[in-house]
Amino acid sequence: MVSGLHPRRLNEALAAMADPGVIALAGGTDLMVGETETERRFLYLHNVREMRGLRETPDHLVVGAATTFTEVLESPLAPPLLKEAVSGVASPAVRNAGTVGGNVANGSPKADSALVLMVVDAVLLIASARGERLLPVADFYLGGKKVDLASDELIVEIRLPKSRLAPHYYCKVGGRRALAISRLSFAGLFRQERGRIRHLAAAFGAVTDVIFRDRCLESMLVGLEIPEAKKLRQDFLAAYGAALVPTSGRVSKEYRRSVALNLLGDFLTVFGV
């Protein structure tokens, strides 16, 4: 069929995914970069109602997997951290097509929106005709671009816990402002109550082969008052310096490691540590 498959409802899409010859396509901005000798049969997800748009539940912001980056930017529901990261994706034409779910499914540690999902502890709703499951996004990445997604499964939506969305720090380092793949990216969350650190999360993109987070290191400062945390600042940075072992990439390991630590230091400074 020339036009491919154009389901409008999730159950139709999942039924079609049972055929191993079918390739799910949300925005196409990654899949279409390569060309193949034999024709690929695409299942187009852009009209699947259950996978589109943003909505709120009491505890979560829910982003449909086939929601484009532009739709995130235009949504009053999207938190500033997500908007900031998404606004740095490629260019308007790519943001009009590319989707949050595709950014995750692609498995790249450079994916700009996936960095945000990692730092806020987002959970993926994954479904197939066999059933559905919830998976923390951190567990989705198996390393080396491998992801925990069976050939008949689709990421349906991404749930971001509202309690984790702010206050935030974000920085992407690219070769230029637009159309740049991250050389390194960093997102941090920092929440304090009455001078005591209640929550701290730090995620690094494009350093290791999956987005890097270390909850054990994060917990070094949690529960401390700011002056105590300040005393531990150098130890904290040194611990990250030992833990961050960059993979080989287009940009040198030394550069990426020092930028990562500089951003981590700046993150602490911004929040008074």
Added chain:
Amino acid sequence: MTYSPPPIVPAGMTPPAEPLMTPPAAPPAASPGPPAPLEFVLNGESAVYAGRGDARLLDVLRDVFRLTSVKCGCREGECGACAVIFNDRLVNSCLVPAGMVALGSVTTLEGFRETERFAVLDRAYARFSAVQCGFCIPGMVLASEALLRRNPRPSPAEIREGLSGNLCRCTGYNAIVEAVTLASKEGEGLW
């Protein structure tokens, strides 16, 4: 680097000399099932395509429909030369599979240039000599249109952001930014 386009025009079928909005039915496909031609709206008219569904819209527009304003620069979404408007949004047609536009609407510069808004942009680009070699210009003009549709009075920074996916090696961009600024003033009420 040599480039071999996917076989969009089936073997034995001579490409038409004139713009062809309704190509003849394709020969029977080798794959199972009869080929179901794809229907969409192209520059305001109904169009039918019966080639590979995973072909790049860029190649289909150029090689089947002979809409050569759509330029091929990079085939990976980095240059914007192939930008078209699909369902009211600017997209890089190199990254859009033909099958995706089924029942949708695609506008290339060939369609857009019939509009009053194009005339305003045309005059403004000419006024600032914002066109040199011209290769990026169809995409640049459609990106300008897409920007002005959503933001009729953009600031220079917003224009740079709106056109940030369209590379130009000739002008250094300043003339283009001035042209879009002028168009937004002269085209008062059109966007």
